[in-house]
Amino acid sequence: MAEYLLVESQGRYAGPGSRDFLGDAERLAASGHTVTVLLIENGVTDGVGTGAGTGAGTGSDAVERLLEAGVRVWADGFSLEQRALAALLRPGVRRVGMDEVAEQLLRPAVQGVWH
Amino acid sequence: MADTGRRLLIIERAYRGGVETQFADVLYFARELNRQQGGLDILLRGLAVTFAAADPAPTPVLHLAGRELDTLPDPRAAVRTLLAEGAGIWAQDGELERFGAGPGWLLEGVRPTSDAAFPDWPGYRSVHFL
Amino acid sequence: MGGGTGRELPRADMLIAIMGAPHTGDLVTSAFRLAQALLERGASVHLWTCGHATGLTRTSLGDEKPRNVVDWARAYPTTAALAAELLAAHPAKLHWFACRFCSQERGADAHIPGIRLRAPFKFTEHLEAADKSFFLGVC
Numbered sequence: 001m002a003e004y005l006l007v008e009s010q011g012r013y014a015g016p017g018s019r020d021f022l023g024d025a026e027r028l029a030a031s032g033h034t035v036t037v038l039l040i041e042n043g044v045t046d047g048v049g050t051g052a053g054t055g056a057g058t059g060s061d062a063v064e065r066l067l068e069a070g071v072r073v074w075a076d077g078f079s080l081e082q083r084a085l086a087a088l089l090r091p092g093v094r095r096v097g098m099d100e101v102a103e104q105l106l107r108p109a110v111q112g113v114w115h
Numbered sequence: 116m117a118d119t120g121r122r123l124l125i126i127e128r129a130y131r132g133g134v135e136t137q138f139a140d141v142l143y144f145a146r147e148l149n150r151q152q153g154g155l156d157i158l159l160r161g162l163a164v165t166f167a168a169a170d171p172a173p174t175p176v177l178h179l180a181g182r183e184l185d186t187l188p189d190p191r192a193a194v195r196t197l198l199a200e201g202a203g204i205w206a207q208d209g210e211l212e213r214f215g216a217g218p219g220w221l222l223e224g225v226r227p228t229s230d231a232a233f234p235d236w237p238g239y240r241s242v243h244f245l
Numbered sequence: 246m247g248g249g250t251g252r253e254l255p256r257a258d259m260l261i262a263i264m265g266a267p268h269t270g271d272l273v274t275s276a277f278r279l280a281q282a283l284l285e286r287g288a289s290v291h292l293w294t295c296g297h298a299t300g301l302t303r304t305s306l307g308d309e310k311p312r313n314v315v316d317w318a319r320a321y322p323t324t325a326a327l328a329a330e331l332l333a334a335h336p337a338k339l340h341w342f343a344c345r346f347c348s349q350e351r352g353a354d355a356h357i358p359g360i361r362l363r364a365p366f367k368f369t370e371h372l373e374a375a376d377k378s379f380f381l382g383v384c
Contacts, residue, residue, distance in 0.1 A: 007379070009272065013128075013162050041271040042130060042162060049215035078278065079271065081175045082130065084168035084191060088215050102282035105377065106258060114379040133274030135267040135301065137321045138313045146315070177274070179281050179327055180334035186321050187274075 003034040007114045008043035021115040022062035029071045040076040047075040048088040067092040123239040127161035137186045142193035149202045156203035164210040166190040167225040198224045258288040260375035265382015266297035272381040284335045292341045296384035299348040304355040332359040
């Protein structure tokens, strides 16, 4: 089984792409692969809020499903600070720094995909 | 329709450039236009509502090759400056709800929109997405 | 500077290809941050720029951005200056390439020292030379 670091950089404001990409993460996890999702740049918007008012199929709903599926979801602290969203991080999503991302990426077994 | 005599700028695309942009972001242009026009109004929607957060935390510093780059865009400081310089700032309430932003999250002086209060387009000389 | 490398590419732990345009999002900042974090850990990094991102290292940018009219005395480094500093700090571990076609197409083929122009049809060699690769944004 493979190990993935999937990086979502666009978020729900860029269109349906982030929802689809987080769906990719969900599918990989359901197939038994180990998946970590990193939300970065505008992608951190998928990791904040309660999901209320977002409607069906938004990025936040997709994050909720990932968390329920046991996928590790990270959010880049730098991006959260830039957007004044650090205090609104939803439960279950862990704030990380680029150092931790680099270390994860340098692990030989980990494959990275950037969206 | 109340004639504001002003122009309305709507900003919905946020965070367009970091290290390459620094001070010269969309609000830098808005600030200069506000000066030239003698006042204007800005509606923040989408992710741009975060420009109006009350959070006083400074924008992050970047550590690159021994340099501390502390000149990244600081939209919240820019909104404070725009308010001080007479610009009217609105933030779309639906976006605030989407983020789970509670009372006090919005900077004082920024007006949240509602069904009853929204920038009245016919009252403006022109409307532009920026 | 100049044409092909004329020699085999060095291996890299990570290729970061900046495909998207600057001034549209935070992808350039992310590329710098990720490169810095990897280099700090002793990793070797290749940066490749395509499309408008080739302009990040054009010579004509100089070291400082144009003046900020509301903060006249303050200096703001250009991306070319930041790239030069990163290259100088990691001469053995960081290699920076710019797509020749994209550079020429945009009149940006005069790059700062340390940036190597490469033909786009050589890009596959760069993919093969790196253990892992990220494409940031799209051209």
